[in-house]
Amino acid sequence: MADRYLSFTGTTPGRFLTRRLGLPQPTALHRWSAEHPSFTGELLHLSAGKSPLDGPDGLAAVLGRTGLAVRARSERPVAVVLDATGVTDIDTLAEVHAALHAVVRSVARSGRVIVLGAPLDTADHHQAAVQQALEGFVRSLGKEIGRGITVTLLRLTDANAAESTLRFLLSPKSAYVSGQVIGIGGGAEVTAPADWALPLAGRTALVTGAARGIGEAVAATLARDGARVVCLDVPGAAVELDSVAGRLGGTALPLDITAPDAGARILAALPSEGLDVLVHNAGITRDRRLVNMAAERWSSVLDVNLASVLRTTDALLSAGGLATGGRIVATASIAGLAGNAGQTNYAASKAGVAGLVRALAPNAAAEHGVTVNAVAPGFIETKMTTAVPLFIREAGRRMNSLGQGGLPVDVAETTAWLAHPASGGVNGQVVRVCGQSLLGA
16 A cells, blocks of 8 residues: 555645644655666765774775765765774764764765674773764664664674675665664675676575565565575465466475475475575464463464474574575564564564574574574565554554655565675674664664
8 A cells, every 4th residue: 555645745735734743754765676776976984983994905995896986075975884993982982973963964865874883892891882882873863864864883893794785785775774783793604796786696595475575575586686586385375476486487386384394395396406595484463462362373373483484494404405605584573572562472473583593693604604684574565564554554654763664675675685695794683674663673
């Protein structure tokens, strides 16, 4: 269902009326399209403190490969990257304020502000304190900056390991990712693709729940990036599944993911070289308040959303079904991170996904060369959300820093970034795709 309020605020009368009434004024976001695949304009590169990322092959070189014109000064930048990895005390923290105070008003609509921080040094409590302070700074700036601009904190020690992440964040593909803290390091091998426009060429990806909605968008986006897609969904959705797989030049695999032998059947359907990308997207809801929730409603949600993820992941890893350099991307939810009334079952399952990711990630990287991450969608415009009552739906759309619902493609683009061969340094992360939801943020 179209967001009529967003359309209205884009008109002259709409802007006037909403400004007079003090109502939200969301900006239509610039998302990726084949006609407009990237931003055009200038990238303002600033710094606070003495950066450890300097050098001929350091941050400047990576930013220069993003396609944006990197400048030390710009009157109207489309993006700002502030290198605060050298912030170690209160004095250098003040340089963060000084650097951004004068430029945030000049950032173009739907632009980007990225702050680069360092991992917290537990042996230096001053460094840890001011680096942690960057999180509060970034999340607050994201909530006040407006105009469709996103603000993100990226923690790193190696700019080259972060290239795929910087390219993602500095592109229209990250339109609905804001207020996030993303760590780079402790993952698997980082492999630069031969062609950054087709990073998944020659790779095989399996997407569960691929017949519709977010799963369909994920499969389409991975195929766009060059992957051979195996589309999995329940046998009852076989017609839709065949249509999606046929359109993408992929393979349909009608299968109940909760079946005890699902892992073995997936392995049998894969090419001999195995799987490069595993996307756990299949999920259901059976909402009721706990006092009214029958045991079947609890168990069915936990079985689909969490138990099947655990079983199939274990089966594929133990059988070597995921190739070295592989990627596992699971779907969590902001309901699992912040809770939601009437969804104790769903929130438990999605919080469990986050726990799985954080615990499995270091072991999977060390033993199998595989990274494990999750996306956590917020309010995403799907057929399911069109059935939500009007006032609840409007609240879901507006209760985030961007003032609008996300689209399935927003989740898909984030999944594709995590699946990227050059994203090996991103591991154990749960990235919210929620426009910086005000719920639990």
